[in-house]
Amino acid sequence: MWKKLLTQRPNGVARPYPLMVWMLLGAALLALVMLSSLLIGAGDISPAAAWQALLGQGHEEANFVIRELRAPRTLLGLITGAALGCAGALMQTLARNPLAEPGLLGVSAGSAFAVTVALLLGASSTTLSVYVAQAGALAGCLIVLSAARLNGVGNDPIRLVLAGATLSSLLLALTSLLLMFDQRTADEIRFWITGSVAGRDLATLKELLPSLALAAVLTLLIIRPLAALALGETMATNLGHKPGRIRFVAVIVVALLVGAATAMAGPIIFVGLVVPFIARTLVGADIRRYLWLCLVIGPIILISADTFSRIIVAPAELPLGVLTAMIGAPVLLAVVRANRLPRL
Amino acid sequence: MQVLPFQHHSLPLKGFWVLKSPRQGISLLVNKRALVVNLCLMLALGLAGTLSLAAGSVPLSATEVWLALLGKGDPLHELVVRELRLVRVLAGIGTGAAFAVAGCLMQTLARNRLATPGIIGIDNAATAFAVASVVGVGSALAPPAMSIVGAILATTLIFALAGGSGTQGYRFIVVGLGVGAIAGAVTQLVLSWVAIDTANAAFPWTIGSLNARSPDTLLLLAAGLTLGGIWAATLVRGLQALRVSESLPITLGFNSKRLRTQSLIVAVGLTGVAVAVAGPVGMVALLGPEIARLLCRHRGIPLLSSALAGALIMVLADLLGRLLLAPLEIPVGIITAVVGSPYLLWMLLNPNFRNQP
Numbered sequence: 001m002w003k004k005l006l007t008q009r010p011n012g013v014a015r016p017y018p019l020m021v022w023m024l025l026g027a028a029l030l031a032l033v034m035l036s037s038l039l040i041g042a043g044d045i046s047p048a049a050a051w052q053a054l055l056g057q058g059h060e061e062a063n064f065v066i067r068e069l070r071a072p073r074t075l076l077g078l079i080t081g082a083a084l085g086c087a088g089a090l091m092q093t094l095a096r097n098p099l100a101e102p103g104l105l106g107v108s109a110g111s112a113f114a115v116t117v118a119l120l121l122g123a124s125s126t127t128l129s130v131y132v133a134q135a136g137a138l139a140g141c142l143i144v145l146s147a148a149r150l151n152g153v154g155n156d157p158i159r160l161v162l163a164g165a166t167l168s169s170l171l172l173a174l175t176s177l178l179l180m181f182d183q184r185t186a187d188e189i190r191f192w193i194t195g196s197v198a199g200r201d202l203a204t205l206k207e208l209l210p211s212l213a214l215a216a217v218l219t220l221l222i223i224r225p226l227a228a229l230a231l232g233e234t235m236a237t238n239l240g241h242k243p244g245r246i247r248f249v250a251v252i253v254v255a256l257l258v259g260a261a262t263a264m265a266g267p268i269i270f271v272g273l274v275v276p277f278i279a280r281t282l283v284g285a286d287i288r289r290y291l292w293l294c295l296v297i298g299p300i301i302l303i304s305a306d307t308f309s310r311i312i313v314a315p316a317e318l319p320l321g322v323l324t325a326m327i328g329a330p331v332l333l334a335v336v337r338a339n340r341l342p343r344l
Numbered sequence: 345m346q347v348l349p350f351q352h353h354s355l356p357l358k359g360f361w362v363l364k365s366p367r368q369g370i371s372l373l374v375n376k377r378a379l380v381v382n383l384c385l386m387l388a389l390g391l392a393g394t395l396s397l398a399a400g401s402v403p404l405s406a407t408e409v410w411l412a413l414l415g416k417g418d419p420l421h422e423l424v425v426r427e428l429r430l431v432r433v434l435a436g437i438g439t440g441a442a443f444a445v446a447g448c449l450m451q452t453l454a455r456n457r458l459a460t461p462g463i464i465g466i467d468n469a470a471t472a473f474a475v476a477s478v479v480g481v482g483s484a485l486a487p488p489a490m491s492i493v494g495a496i497l498a499t500t501l502i503f504a505l506a507g508g509s510g511t512q513g514y515r516f517i518v519v520g521l522g523v524g525a526i527a528g529a530v531t532q533l534v535l536s537w538v539a540i541d542t543a544n545a546a547f548p549w550t551i552g553s554l555n556a557r558s559p560d561t562l563l564l565l566a567a568g569l570t571l572g573g574i575w576a577a578t579l580v581r582g583l584q585a586l587r588v589s590e591s592l593p594i595t596l597g598f599n600s601k602r603l604r605t606q607s608l609i610v611a612v613g614l615t616g617v618a619v620a621v622a623g624p625v626g627m628v629a630l631l632g633p634e635i636a637r638l639l640c641r642h643r644g645i646p647l648l649s650s651a652l653a654g655a656l657i658m659v660l661a662d663l664l665g666r667l668l669l670a671p672l673e674i675p676v677g678i679i680t681a682v683v684g685s686p687y688l689l690w691m692l693l694n695p696n697f698r699n700q701p
Contacts, residue, residue: 336519
């Protein structure tokens with residue numbers, strides 16, 4: 001009913017989905033979620049004390065917890081969520097498959113595998129992992145998308161997901177095999193490998209800024225051609241775009257985004273599935289519109305999942321991947337159960 | 345209309361021996377190829393088992409192993425072989441056979457080679473329940489019972505959710521994937537809920553390992569395997585008809601609904617028992633029947649060959665896991681995943697892939 005009111009004029013003619021309304025609502029919600037992420041935690045700091053610390057009047061301990069622990073975490077959640085949400089949207093448009101998700105299809109697992117190999121070869125975890133993670137994501141992306149272009153696989157969206165999940169589990173098994181070789185590496189990345197935004201160094205973020213900026217520029221450049229590509233290869237060519245080149249750039253962007261997110265927070269699955277799904281439901285299937293909404297919804301989901309992960313098993317913490325799987329798997333079931341899978 | 349008289353003549357059966365009792369009352373068809381395959385697999389299993397008993401921090405020769413097994417060897421060797429290593433090898437054989445038989449039944453039932461319990465998430469659910477019971481209840485018998493409950497629940501959920509779409513397509517399997525993901529998350533949730541010691545006790549279940557199994561659970565596994573194996577053997581005739589087409593069992597006078605329910609119960613029960621002992625070593629349920637079908641050239645439903653092949657894979661994978669990084673030990677679940685996933689990928693990406701077993 002409410003959706004009908006928002007999307008149809010009184011005379012029954014469809015009106016454009018109110019993107020701006022949703023963006024404003026999303027931004028308000030995001031601000032709320034970020035605030036609660038700063039205020040709520042497993043420690044002894046009460047929300048009221050945290051609020052005072054935010055205003056600059058708190059005592060020393062509260063100041064430390066807010067500035068040094070919760071603020072970086074929230075910031076990382078913001079950027080990781082936005083990156084994963086956008087990567088999911090781009091990948092789904094690229095594979096023309098509503099189930100194509102970087103985490104599920106093995107892109108994050110490729111990234112994690114590459115980081116593990118690099119650490120095993122003696123790289124230090126603080127300096128090298130960023131670009132290695134992006135290279136690994138690129139490799140995983142290329143494998144899965146070339147599989148999608150194979151005969152028979154591309155026609156069946158669900159078969160591609162199964163293949164991607166298998167690739168993902170293979171890479172995860174290889175990663176844990178490699179970790180057994182080297183205790184030092186294992187200790188270093190054990191927490192990272194389950195996905196979390198806690199206790200990360202903001203230096204990683206600084207290092208990632210150039211590639212994130214590059215990804216943003218490239219996205220703005222290819223978003224119109226991508227929307228044309230969604231209408232079909234022939235249509236895109238007729239409109240003057242080069243499908244091969246668009247795909248190539250989009251793959252690079254996905255790899256940059258997923259690699260950056262994985263370097264920051266470890267492999268987190270299902271976010272790239274849920275975010276575009278919600279965004280498409282709200283503003284329709286045009287990527288030029290719903291990509292903006294992904295930028296807002298991604299952080300909302302990631303930060304609220306992170307906040308919940310702190311309070312569910314307090315004083316311990318739950319790996320973030322557990323919560324995103326709990327949110328994401330039902331969405332996966334909902335998409336798969338639809339009578340006719342939408343072709344993007 | 346002319347009614348043809350019923351002609352009694354023996355069909356020329358290539359590749360079978362026909363055994364007949366003198367009074368013509370009973371006759372038996374013996375598949376030559378299956379017989380040879382099964383004998384070879386048993387021989388290989390014996391060899392692999394001996395190797396697995398011999399390898400370890402106290403290396404033994406094959407003769408020493410057999411002497412120790414028969415109770416005539418060195419007391420130290422007897423202790424090592426009979427008390428320490430035998431439980432492990434037997435657990436490997438039992439779980440491998442149980443997984444593979446369950447996989448074979450499931451594949452035939454769903455008429456889909458990909459629909460093994462591990463791939464559709466039943467293993468994960470059984471694991472989640474087993475872990476929850478280890479964490480919650482102290483009894484040694486709780487994990488097997490709970491893992492069977494978990495397997496049944498997951499199966500019901502998957503069939504209910506995939507309801508209208510049938511079991512042949514990929515949709516059914518991705519539903520299982522989703523259910524499996526939820527179950528995996530639940531396992532993690534339970535593990536992070538409890539004290540670190542309890543979590544460590546439950547950890548073997550989450551990756552699949554044959555390390556330090558108690559003889560008690562082994563007895564349970566043996567009982568479950570015997571019961572399930574015999575029950576499955578009585579179902580084979582009906583399932584063979586099901587393999588040809590959905591409606592043939594009804595035409596031949598089988599109770600199709602009961603046949604399906606019973607096969608499903610056996611498959612789920614065997615999976616539950618095997619997970620309770622070894623954790624989710626999912627790929628065995630795919631690889632065992634595939635190897636068996638390949639060796640038997642796709643004739644019938646090779647339950648026995650599947651069981652033997654599954655046991656062989658499990659014992660070999662466990663042996664490999666122990667030798668590869670000795671003295672460190674790689675859980676058997678990781679080895680089977682590394683070996684099995686490429687095969688599954690090849691199945692999925694092969695354009696000429698046939699879904700039906």
